Amino acid sequence: MPFLVAHRAGNDLGRLRRAESLGIPLIEADVHLFAGRLEVRHLKTVGPLPILWDRWELAPPWRPRLLLGDLLATAAPPTELMLDLKGRDPRLARAVAACLDRHGDGRRVTVCSRTWRLLRPLEGRPDVRVVHSVGSRRQLAALRRLLGYRAVDGVSIHRRLLDAPVTAALKRDVGLLVSWPVETAEEARRLAAWGVDGLITTRFDALAGVLAGGEAA
Template sequence: MRRPLVIAHRAGNHLGTLRSALDRGADLVEADVHAYRGRLEIRHHKTLGPWWLWERGELVLRRRVPQVEELLAAAAGDPRLMLDLKGIHPRLAPRLAAVLSDTTITICTQHWWMLSAFRHLPNVRHVLSAGSRRGLRRLRSRLRRRSPHPPYGVCVHRRLLTPELVTELRQAGQVVFTWPVDTEEALDHARRLDVDGVIGKHVSWSTGVGGPPTPA
């Protein structure tokens, strides 16, 4: 059984864990990007004004939040970054595209219209994400239309996938990622699904440094 790629979930949200995940052999390191008051911030928490961040009942004081320019500098040109665009701020994608230049990077989002901002950047890989049954229906419909700008891959919540669906998505020319994969049981399930990559917290599951596969 082939080893799926290991994507270090949220490890890029802190500069220290970014470097650690890269050094430990993650195939990709995921970070979340929000637009806020003219800045591109690296965080998963949602903002509650200038002082607080919130996520699932957890309220934390906003302290020093890294910005995307700092993340890119810390990665030092390593092509294993995957940025997950959060929210629907209309300036998020254009501002990010403006700072990427010739950076090789993977961009993932559930708001697919944002990806049009990166079409002029040949080194940006586009990944369409779906986390709900409705999103999955839209994804399958979109892939059947054979867009002139096909994405590099898709990322689908693990509870929505079956081996047959993974085969369907791959036959459409897509690299298939799934999340969350945070336990051995979840990893076994992902392997049975035969996905190309797993998004989880355990970089140690990676058996060596690799790169993203080339789409068919």
């Protein structure tokens, strides 16, 4: 059976602890570089302005912000974090590498991004598993070209891009295949039947029971 990835649970320390209490093996957090700081949040800023927003949500600039160093210090030692690098700033990956050197304490982390060039400075580190995120058919075609001449540690792909043949082809070429967003028992069971390794979900509480053979979520 696939394992669960707690989507965005690392952005909030309360949800982090909840996911840890359920034994979720991989906890995702969104990492932004803003004003020289590595902020852990899903909300975006308005360019250089500190206002936070996302679709129907708006947050004031004085809202407390979780920093990556604090998240690394708070997460339990066995917890593996999946750091989703946001934006396109090439300094982001170097800042994350420096933060892991200072605060990682040997912790193994997974790092992913849809901006693949951000992943390059982190490749080859023994404490980092690099995962290429794929959110469009164009990116999927680019991934296939990439896999034609080099190996990648893993792939995180939107579920709408998967079917049984695509899943089988990717499984032959990558060590780890995870998919998002998985919010229903039907989606979880279908992806599990195809052989996906991990399911990225905000409903990790409910789907943990589904994968354990409990009632439908």
